[in-house]
Amino acid sequence: MTSACASVLSPDLPVEARARDCEVLVAGGGPVGAVALAALREAGVDALVVEAAPQLPEDLRASTFHPPTLEMLDRLGLLAELLPQGLKAPVYQYRVRATGEVLAFDLSELADVTPFPFRLQCEQWKLTRLVRSRFPDRVVMNRRVVHFTQDREGVTVHLEGPTAIETVRTRFLVAADGANSLIRKWLDVHFDGFTYPEKFLTLSTPEPLEQHFEGLAYVNYVSDPRWWHVMLRVPELWRVLVVADEDMPDSELLADRTKERVFDRLIGKADVETRHRTIYRVHQRVATRFDHGRVLLAGDAAHLNNPLGGLGMNSGIHDAMNLAEKLVAILKEGADPEELLPRYGRQRRQVTQTFIQEQTRRNKAMIEAEEEARRPVFDEMARTLADPEKRRAYMLRQAMFASLEEAAAIV
Numbered sequence: 129m130t131s132a133c134a135s136v137l138s139p140d141l142p143v144e145a146r147a148r149d150c151e152v153l154v155a156g157g158g159p160v161g162a163v164a165l166a167a168l169r170e171a172g173v174d175a176l177v178v179e180a181a182p183q184l185p186e187d188l189r190a191s192t193f194h195p196p197t198l199e200m201l202d203r204l205g206l207l208a209e210l211l212p213q214g215l216k217a218p219v220y221q222y223r224v225r226a227t228g229e230v231l232a233f234d235l236s237e238l239a240d241v242t243p244f245p246f247r248l249q250c251e252q253w254k255l256t257r258l259v260r261s262r263f264p265d266r267v268v269m270n271r272r273v274v275h276f277t278q279d280r281e282g283v284t285v286h287l288e289g290p291t292a293i294e295t296v297r298t299r300f301l302v303a304a305d306g307a308n309s310l311i312r313k314w315l316d317v318h319f320d321g322f323t324y325p326e327k328f329l330t331l332s333t334p335e336p337l338e339q340h341f342e343g344l345a346y347v348n349y350v351s352d353p354r355w356w357h358v359m360l361r362v363p364e365l366w367r368v369l370v371v372a373d374e375d376m377p378d379s380e381l382l383a384d385r386t387k388e389r390v391f392d393r394l395i396g397k398a399d400v401e402t403r404h405r406t407i408y409r410v411h412q413r414v415a416t417r418f419d420h421g422r423v424l425l426a427g428d429a430a431h432l433n434n435p436l437g438g439l440g441m442n443s444g445i446h447d448a449m450n451l452a453e454k455l456v457a458i459l460k461e462g463a464d465p466e467e468l469l470p471r472y473g474r475q476r477r478q479v480t481q482t483f484i485q486e487q488t489r490r491n492k493a494m495i496e497a498e499e500e501a502r503r504p505v506f507d508e509m510a511r512t513l514a515d516p517e518k519r520r521a522y523m524l525r526q527a528m529f530a531s532l533e534e535a536a537a538i539v
């Protein structure tokens with residue numbers, strides 16, 4: 129009687145999910161938690177996401193999906209619905225602001241390696257929203273993990289809800305709770321690395337930037353020692369990421385004055401509409417260990433890097449897929465957790481160190497270098513572009529195929 133009334137009154141509302149005991153509890157409904165859930169459910173694991181926020185955020189964060197990530201989303205049956213919500217970007221460009229030089233890499237050349245030889249330019253919230261719509265009874269909003277204890281059989285997790293603390297029991301806890309991960313803090317894991325002194329300012333605009341630059345791609349990295357920037361296209365908007373003065377207060381960075389200065393410098397036009405203005409600090413950090421018994425760190429909870437190259441969210445999704453595969457083997461095939469979970473930690477931590485951290489540091493060093501330092505790097509990249517073999521190897525690396533191969537080889 130009650131449920132019939134409820135469905136008549138609110139036929140379109142998603143099922144209100146409840147926190148409860150389960151095989152795998154995933155803390156955090158960002159892209160990493162969402163993909164972990166989809167991969168575990170695909171294999172029939174009783175998994176649940178608990179998300180601290182009352183609504184999934186729709187802010188402007190990562191917006192590039194690399195080809196291997198698209199393959200993963202395809203295997204999970206998510207890509208068909210995500211693809212039309214983004215833009216296919218086969219070409220990415222490195223530009224030099226002072227000289228106007230352009231180096232364009234075309235992923236179409238990898239069509240023999242992947243069915244998706246392009247980046248998909250698509251906001252990350254479209255993925256999290258899609259996963260929630262697929263599994264409405266498996267994403268519990270408004271539940272923050274506040275504490276947990278683990279023993280030989282499982283993990284007891286305490287969740288803060290709107291009116292009470294709830295306690296649930298799970299066999300494994302996946303910490304996909306983002307950069308400020310409370311779970312990582314409780315584990316007392318070192319999060320070694322550094323924070324860049326400067327701030328990053330992201331502005332989004334419906335202004336057609338492609339009309340101001342000849343041959344602009346959907347993904348463009350523009351070098352300049354004082355004013356490097358990135359221009360990325362998503363379906364309805366351009367996103368402009370610029371480096372900002374660390375000493376300038378946030379209120380000043382978000383003011384119209386700053387926006388006008390940025391666009392005046394970029395396209396000689398200050399009166400430009402913006403839809404989002406975001407400031408954020410960028411870190412290069414990696415947790416000293418990803419696996420902690422039955423508690424596993426993934427995504428931003430485990431590692432952070434600068435956004436140059438679009439590797440942060442993608443590498444987090446690769447963590448989620450790697451970990452889900454091992455949890456499925458443990459829960460469904462009786463594999464040994466003491467063997468597989470440390471392997472997850474070794475595989476993903478090592479590629480984070482050797483590839484993601486290294487590559488993003490190098491990308492930033494190049495884009496911001498002074499002319500004398502940038503010239504040899506840029507010339508080397510031009511030689512790479514001109515040589516079919518080197519160009520292919522470079523694109524396979526940037527597109528993250530190489531890091532997945534490297535991880536798979538680690539035992």
Ligand SMILES: Cc1cc2nc3c(=O)[nH]c(=O)nc-3n(C[C@H](O)[C@H](O)[C@H](O)COP(=O)(O)OP(=O)(O)OC[C@H]3O[C@@H](n4cnc5c(N)ncnc54)[C@H](O)[C@@H]3O)c2cc1C
Nearest residue numbers: 156158159160180189190272273305306427428435440441
């Ligand atoms: C402002 C900003 C701009 C960015 N721009 C870019 C970009 O341009 N390119 C790029 O590659 N990357 C970018 N990033 C990084 C990218 O967004 C992240 O790498 C990606 O979101 C990582 O996904 P995640 O699921 O690990 O963490 P998140 O997306 O942070 O998700 C974590 C989720 O966990 C929830 N949560 C937190 N604590 C708890 C708890 N205790 N219990 C339950 N739930 C909890 C949070 O509410 C959140 O929904 C940006 C990040 C920020 C902050």
